[in-house]
Amino acid sequence: MKLTALGVGANDRTSRFVLGCAPLGNLFAPVSDDDAFATLQAAWDAGVRAFDTAPHYGVGLSEERLGRFLQGRDRSEFVVSTKVGRRLVPSEGDVSGVEGFFDTPARTRVLDYSAPGVRRSLEESCQRLGLDRVDVALIHDPDDVEHEAMTETYPALAQLREEGVVSAIGVGMNQVPMLERFVRDTDLDCVLVAGRYSLLNDDAGPSFFRLCEQRQVDVLVGGVFNSGVLADPSPHATYDYRPVEPALRARVTEIRDVCEHFGVSLPAAAMQYVLRTSVAGVVIGARSAREVYDDVGFLHATVPDELFEELRARGLIERDSRSARRD
Numbered sequence: 001m002k003l004t005a006l007g008v009g010a011n012d013r014t015s016r017f018v019l020g021c022a023p024l025g026n027l028f029a030p031v032s033d034d035d036a037f038a039t040l041q042a043a044w045d046a047g048v049r050a051f052d053t054a055p056h057y058g059v060g061l062s063e064e065r066l067g068r069f070l071q072g073r074d075r076s077e078f079v080v081s082t083k084v085g086r087r088l089v090p091s092e093g094d095v096s097g098v099e100g101f102f103d104t105p106a107r108t109r110v111l112d113y114s115a116p117g118v119r120r121s122l123e124e125s126c127q128r129l130g131l132d133r134v135d136v137a138l139i140h141d142p143d144d145v146e147h148e149a150m151t152e153t154y155p156a157l158a159q160l161r162e163e164g165v166v167s168a169i170g171v172g173m174n175q176v177p178m179l180e181r182f183v184r185d186t187d188l189d190c191v192l193v194a195g196r197y198s199l200l201n202d203d204a205g206p207s208f209f210r211l212c213e214q215r216q217v218d219v220l221v222g223g224v225f226n227s228g229v230l231a232d233p234s235p236h237a238t239y240d241y242r243p244v245e246p247a248l249r250a251r252v253t254e255i256r257d258v259c260e261h262f263g264v265s266l267p268a269a270a271m272q273y274v275l276r277t278s279v280a281g282v283v284i285g286a287r288s289a290r291e292v293y294d295d296v297g298f299l300h301a302t303v304p305d306e307l308f309e310e311l312r313a314r315g316l317i318e319r320d321s322r323s324a325r326r327d
Contacts, residue, residue: 001161001168001189003218006079006135007049009280013299014047016275018081019292020222020285021051024065025058030103031287033065040069042289046296052192052222052283053129054083054140055121059095059107060128067129080129081192083140083172084121084153087112100241113139113148118156122165133165138172138192139182146178154186161189174223174240176203180211188217192283195223195240199230199255199270199311200248202318209277221274222283230270255316258307267294268301273308273317275299 004010008018024036031039040051051070053062063082070078091108099109112121122137137157142149149171157169171182172192179191191212197204204221212219225231229239233252237244244252256266274282286292311317 002216003136003168003190003220003280006167008079008220009218013275014296015049016279016281017043017046017048017296017299018050018052018220018281018283019043019048020283021053021062021066022057023285023287025053025056025060025062026102026104027057027100027285027287028102029287035288036065037069038289039286039292040066042292043286044069046292048292048296049077050079050081050281052081052220054086054138055088055125055128056083056086056099056109056140058101058104059109060088061101061104063125063128067131071130075131079135080131081136081138082122082125082129082134083138084118084157085111085113085140085142085145085149087117087121088124111145113142113145113153115152115156118153119160122160133167135166136168136170136190137166138170138190140172141174142171143173143175143178146181150182150185154182158187170217170220172220172222176208180208183211183215183217188215190218190220190280192220192222194221194283195226197221197274197277197279198224198226199273199317200226200239200252205319218280219277220281220283221279224270224274224282224284225267231267233266251316254314255311258310258314258316262304262307262310264301264303264307265298268298269303269307271295271298272301272303276308 009016086109088107091106096102139153160166168189170188170190174194193204227238227241229237259266259269284295
């Protein structure tokens with residue numbers, strides 16, 4: 001099913017905003033229940049109706065918080081995407097800080113891309129979400145299990161789509177080559193490419209978009225700020241969750257200077273660079289209402305074409321993102 005049929009990217013820019021809920025699983029630092037609710041409420045008030053989560057995010061905490069927020073709301077008004085590949089089991093040890101998530105429930109992750117594991121994972125996700133179904137189910141980071149994901153995980157999701165348990169299926173990864181193989185060799189509805197299409201990274205270039213167009217696969221883009229450096233290029237910022245190398249920091253500084261010359265903020269330019277393509281939506285994480293308000297502002301910012309032309313002329317970006325358009 002096309003994501004537009006679910007309401008993602010169907011109308012205005014706000015419909016292309018998918019709230020990433022990893023921060024609400026206490027990624028990098030704890031978020032209180034009240035702040036998590038306020039974040040979700042701010043997104044809802046702004047018109048955001050699509051939410052992306054996963055069992056991995058806070059070992060289920062993100063799904064639980066999102067589920068509590070959505071209780072009592074008209075099911076036809078929102079879209080929920082979650083993921084398979086990591087099942088959760090009880091843990092007796094201290095799990096706080098494991099894989100970057102803090103103050104989480106006493107659970108641990110077990111990699112499980114098997115067909116039975118897919119069904120069980122989605123059943124457990126629905127329980128945590130308080131929903132009878134999810135709209136989109138993505139295979140989560142199958143980098144080291146490509147064969148199993150192709151021969152077990154994908155067929156299981158395709159069967160669940162056939163049964164109406166999920167509406168759309170796809171794959172979410174931080175790399176392009178394996179995503180391309182999935183797009184070519186399976187019948188996906190969408191892909192989520194994270195951190196590989198941004199002002200700083202052009203791995204998902206025109207050939208990737210052409211392939212997705214040919215196969216009628218919608219593209220969601222995550223990591224448009226490359227884990228933070230394009231949102232707040234402070235000395236503590238990271239690129240792909242690692243310290244920023246000096247040469248890359250210098251490039252970011254020059255990009256920011258060009259943005260300021262045109263009266264545009266760096267994060268607004270970063271988001272608009274992606275939105276200039278025909279991607280179905282951008283997945284933007286937030287941990288506070290303030291971050292949501294800022295992101296919505298970036299979403300609706302006006303960024304002149306001349307800014308991107310200047311960036312390309314200086315060699316700061318490889319191409320104008322409009323060259324990756326699929327329409």
